[in-house]
Amino acid sequence: MGGIISTIQDTFSTICDIISLLLALNTKYKALADRVASSPSLPVPNPTSSYWLDDPPFPELVNVHNDIPAIADIVIIGSGITAAAAARAILELTAGSIPQPRLVVLEARQLCSGATGRNGGHTKTSPYEVYSMMKKHLGKERAVEIVRFQMRHLELLLEMGKRFPLGEVREVETVDLFLDEEKWKKAATDVGELRGLMEEFKAKIWEIEEAATMFDVNEHVKGAISYQAGALWPYRLITSIWDDLLRTYPNLSIATHMPVESVAASPSQSHHYEVKFPEGVIQTRHVLHATNGFAAKLVPSLKSSLTGAIGHMTAQKPGNDFPKYDGSRSWSVIYNPGFEYITQRPNEKGGGDLMIGGGFFRSKDQGLDQVGIWDDGKVDTLPLMHIRGCMQSVFEPNWGLGGGLIKAWTGILGVTGDFMPLVGRIPEKGNEERGDGEGRGLDQLARPGQWIAAGYCGEGMVWAWLCGTAVGIMIAGKEEEDLDEAVGRPGGLLADWFPGVLGVNDGRLKRANLKNLARVVE
Numbered sequence: 001m002g003g004i005i006s007t008i009q010d011t012f013s014t015i016c017d018i019i020s021l022l023l024a025l026n027t028k029y030k031a032l033a034d035r036v037a038s039s040p041s042l043p044v045p046n047p048t049s050s051y052w053l054d055d056p057p058f059p060e061l062v063n064v065h066n067d068i069p070a071i072a073d074i075v076i077i078g079s080g081i082t083a084a085a086a087a088r089a090i091l092e093l094t095a096g097s098i099p100q101p102r103l104v105v106l107e108a109r110q111l112c113s114g115a116t117g118r119n120g121g122h123t124k125t126s127p128y129e130v131y132s133m134m135k136k137h138l139g140k141e142r143a144v145e146i147v148r149f150q151m152r153h154l155e156l157l158l159e160m161g162k163r164f165p166l167g168e169v170r171e172v173e174t175v176d177l178f179l180d181e182e183k184w185k186k187a188a189t190d191v192g193e194l195r196g197l198m199e200e201f202k203a204k205i206w207e208i209e210e211a212a213t214m215f216d217v218n219e220h221v222k223g224a225i226s227y228q229a230g231a232l233w234p235y236r237l238i239t240s241i242w243d244d245l246l247r248t249y250p251n252l253s254i255a256t257h258m259p260v261e262s263v264a265a266s267p268s269q270s271h272h273y274e275v276k277f278p279e280g281v282i283q284t285r286h287v288l289h290a291t292n293g294f295a296a297k298l299v300p301s302l303k304s305s306l307t308g309a310i311g312h313m314t315a316q317k318p319g320n321d322f323p324k325y326d327g328s329r330s331w332s333v334i335y336n337p338g339f340e341y342i343t344q345r346p347n348e349k350g351g352g353d354l355m356i357g358g359g360f361f362r363s364k365d366q367g368l369d370q371v372g373i374w375d376d377g378k379v380d381t382l383p384l385m386h387i388r389g390c391m392q393s394v395f396e397p398n399w400g401l402g403g404g405l406i407k408a409w410t411g412i413l414g415v416t417g418d419f420m421p422l423v424g425r426i427p428e429k430g431n432e433e434r435g436d437g438e439g440r441g442l443d444q445l446a447r448p449g450q451w452i453a454a455g456y457c458g459e460g461m462v463w464a465w466l467c468g469t470a471v472g473i474m475i476a477g478k479e480e481e482d483l484d485e486a487v488g489r490p491g492g493l494l495a496d497w498f499p500g501v502l503g504v505n506d507g508r509l510k511r512a513n514l515k516n517l518a519r520v521v522e
Helices: 002-037 081-093 127-138 140-163 181-195 208-215 234-248 292-297 381-395 464-475 506-511 514-521
Strands: 074-077 103-106 170-178 204-206 223-231 252-255 262-265 273-277 280-284 286-289 306-317 329-335 338-344 354-358 404-416 422-425 449-454
Touching: 074 081, 074 273, 074 280, 081 103, 081 234, 081 449, 081 464, 127 140, 127 181, 140 170, 140 223, 140 234, 140 464, 170 181, 170 208, 181 223, 181 329, 204 208, 208 223, 234 252, 273 286, 286 464, 292 306, 292 404, 292 449, 306 381, 329 381, 338 381, 354 381, 404 514, 422 464, 449 464
Parallel strands: 074 103, 074 286, 103 252, 170 329, 286 449
Antiparallel strands: 170 223, 204 223, 262 273, 273 280, 306 354, 306 404, 329 338, 338 354, 422 449
8 A cells, every 4th residue: 555655746746847847837938928029128228248348449439429420311220240241332332323321320328338349259151051951941042042042142241351361251160069969970071061062161071089189179079060251359349340331432420329219100291200319209101120130019910020139259268288370260059959160369378268159048948038038238157157167068078278268248138939130121001002202312212111131149250241242233213223242242133132022011020920930940
């Protein structure tokens, strides 16, 4: 009898544990759903301090505040990679027009202090992984198109780096280090399939013993894949571009510490929108939302398709025995689920600072508590603990003493339900009937509208520059023109290089619904 009672007690205890677990999961998912459904906040006024923003090369631009006109042709909200790429495309492509369109950039905090000034500076796509994920839902042809679009960022950013050397743009050999053997085998299979479809994708697959010899890692690494990628100092590159644009184009104004409070319809027949900010209102014909994870704040219709998530970054000194790569290599440490991403700054002694980010799924609720967050003024201890130890764990004994944390900070990612950004004209009821009207610069720009390039899902360095350039071409009214190639900008028709699947329409917003996240990554 005692044994029966004991078995019943154990069974009941197990059932209670399962019920408690399900209730806890239900509570966590409900909290996540509530956060995602809420409106984003404005960027917090006191964010964590990013390594990249220290010692700015253009101190006069940090808190720049040009005169803000009451009427403009284009207002860009945000001042990161997307905003700079779009502004550059618009200004270059309309430079010969009379009059030139008036362009105003409004930034909620310091210039370029959002995701661009807080990310890892890793110009890297994992082509085989992107292809494997996208082909399930888009088919092989479109998946390859997406991979090519992402890979093109390296060559164009290298061009920009030659023009603006403060950005430290460089090509690197990147190495994916797998801690899970099954995950490595799956990746190796995907590499083989993609190489059969894309001759330009050059990757090498390394067995465990080869990986240890080639990349100085230990037995925790079960296999590796190496290929080409890039690294840079994003803040310095983009502020260099803003400095150049302000010196070149008098029709450009930038105002920092000007959070946009609302975008509403204007009664004007020529300038269809009113952009409200603390100092007043601008009437404008075009509004570009270049705010990534914050975009749904001003475009509520995007709330079900785009949300924020917090990401963690660190700058760390390598140990005394870490190999002297001098910034020529980058890494991803991949496990299940999750990964860390690492670049190294160049240094004449070969021991430059390591920029290490990740740890997303190492949080208290395995990443659930990191989504639907717009506060980059805090650091979560558990992800930080994880990324502080990832390189030592795979490189010992080739690490040694003397390494340590320099700085830790966070940034806000923009996440969509299909893991692709939203790029193009935002659908608006009634706007399609409104004509161009009369006013400044109406002979060359596109039909008035609100536009977006946002939702880079933590991969902004291989999405943002060309997405910003593409939306800039659209706003400039050059979408159907065969354009000359320029530094940092492809030539030809936009459709020749920009994947149409990234466009914004009702069908796309349905596919990007955040409820689809689990389906996309399965």
